[in-house]
Amino acid sequence: MATVTAEPRPWLAPTASAPVSTAVTLPGSKSMTARALILSALADGPSAIERPLRARDTELMAAGLRALGVTVDTGDSERWTVEPAPLRGPARVDVGLAGTIMRFLPPAAALADGVVEFDGDPHARNRPLRPIVEALRALGVSIDASATGGLPLTVHGAGLVEGGEAVIDASASSQFVSGLLLSAARFTKGLVLRHEGPPVPSAPHLRMTTHMLRAAGATVDESVPDVWTVAPGPLSGRTWVIEPDLSGAAPFFAAAMVTGGAVTLAGWPESSWQPVGRLTELLTALGAEVSQGPDGLTVRGTGTLRGITADLSEVSELTPVISALAALAEGPSELRGVEHIRGHETDRIAALAAELSKVGAEVTEFRDGLRIEPRPLHASSFETYADHRMAHAAAVIGLAVPGIELTDVACTSKTLPEFPELWAGLVARS
Numbered sequence: 001m002a003t004v005t006a007e008p009r010p011w012l013a014p015t016a017s018a019p020v021s022t023a024v025t026l027p028g029s030k031s032m033t034a035r036a037l038i039l040s041a042l043a044d045g046p047s048a049i050e051r052p053l054r055a056r057d058t059e060l061m062a063a064g065l066r067a068l069g070v071t072v073d074t075g076d077s078e079r080w081t082v083e084p085a086p087l088r089g090p091a092r093v094d095v096g097l098a099g100t101i102m103r104f105l106p107p108a109a110a111l112a113d114g115v116v117e118f119d120g121d122p123h124a125r126n127r128p129l130r131p132i133v134e135a136l137r138a139l140g141v142s143i144d145a146s147a148t149g150g151l152p153l154t155v156h157g158a159g160l161v162e163g164g165e166a167v168i169d170a171s172a173s174s175q176f177v178s179g180l181l182l183s184a185a186r187f188t189k190g191l192v193l194r195h196e197g198p199p200v201p202s203a204p205h206l207r208m209t210t211h212m213l214r215a216a217g218a219t220v221d222e223s224v225p226d227v228w229t230v231a232p233g234p235l236s237g238r239t240w241v242i243e244p245d246l247s248g249a250a251p252f253f254a255a256a257m258v259t260g261g262a263v264t265l266a267g268w269p270e271s272s273w274q275p276v277g278r279l280t281e282l283l284t285a286l287g288a289e290v291s292q293g294p295d296g297l298t299v300r301g302t303g304t305l306r307g308i309t310a311d312l313s314e315v316s317e318l319t320p321v322i323s324a325l326a327a328l329a330e331g332p333s334e335l336r337g338v339e340h341i342r343g344h345e346t347d348r349i350a351a352l353a354a355e356l357s358k359v360g361a362e363v364t365e366f367r368d369g370l371r372i373e374p375r376p377l378h379a380s381s382f383e384t385y386a387d388h389r390m391a392h393a394a395a396v397i398g399l400a401v402p403g404i405e406l407t408d409v410a411c412t413s414k415t416l417p418e419f420p421e422l423w424a425g426l427v428a429r430s
């Protein structure tokens, strides 16, 4: 069952009356938890996932794997266990609004013996899927998709996938590549996947996929740009230790920046598979001081919030929170390179342009991004479009601008069901 947050609709974002200075402990990375679940389900022995993310996206992933016959025990929030089994249909999978499920699970379902049906939230049907469906067909999988090539999908699992070579245009989502690679070691001939088209976004997420595949024992070659090779072979069960979710931490870091305080993300590892270097560059350019020590990763507000010009293609899921900071900055910002986020939980470029304009910013919408000119901001209703990161953006603005009313905050359950309580606690302690 997905977690439901009983928060009022609309939700008035709390305003900070003093600097937010605190340490936060946040759950594990959504992206790492999703990959650990898939790799564990395809392994030849049991696995444990320590400090996973328990949220709608990962609970639905666990439920999807259970529907395919895998034993996933999520009873202990600190340590989930996965006992693989031969995958089988018939099964039905609810993907919710999760890109990770709709792109990572169909390739695994193709290995199942039986029919596996996929569907999700109304907007999930609009999210791009065609390239991965066509690549799977080229690899010998029988799939029925909607007229637009997306959900609802039916995968006719034959118990094996021939695999081999495939060409894909992954410019709309790195998850098409990650999804195919995660199951590829179990394809009879493995996989040689070549991307052809405009650049693939989210390179750090691709590196996370190849790191985790190697950690599970797969042989992966990514030495040729835009070509990924996974040799056929077994995957090992293991213990995955999940890092705190860096993208989920972004609004909390932004709180330090907006209020001139300091927020430490506790439990941050010395070396990470998430794009902490890029986040540090961006927050520093915006005016923050970022440091790492035994207590964790700390972002300190300096009282200065500068506008920036940045290509966010590597860290596109940060666009909403960075846009919120840009709307509160001293000068204009131009955030580009993220056309594909029009296919995220909502069309994030259009949604940010509409909502930031409503609160008073001057916004120009480009095909691949936004120009944001700060203006005096004012109270307003803020539509969240069922998008957790739109809610984060609104909450960040609300710290500085009284009267920001989110149409819905429960959408944050996608990746952090505790968000409303954690956010209120942050301000209460300020």
Ligand SMILES: O=C(O)C1=C[C@@H](OP(=O)(O)O)[C@@H](O)[C@H](O)C1
Pocket (backbone or CB within 6 Å): 030, 031, 032, 034, 099, 100, 172, 173, 174, 175, 178, 201, 202, 205, 316, 317, 340
């Ligand atoms: O592989 C992953 O876990 C993700 C990859 C990225 O997707 P896109 O490449 O579609 O942006 C990112 O935005 C998403 O939140 C998570």
Ligand SMILES: C=C(OP(=O)(O)O)C(=O)O
Pocket (backbone or CB within 6 Å): 097, 098, 099, 100, 317, 344, 345, 389, 415
């Ligand atoms: C784009 C996102 O999610 P998804 O994994 O559903 O694509 C996101 O979390 O910002």
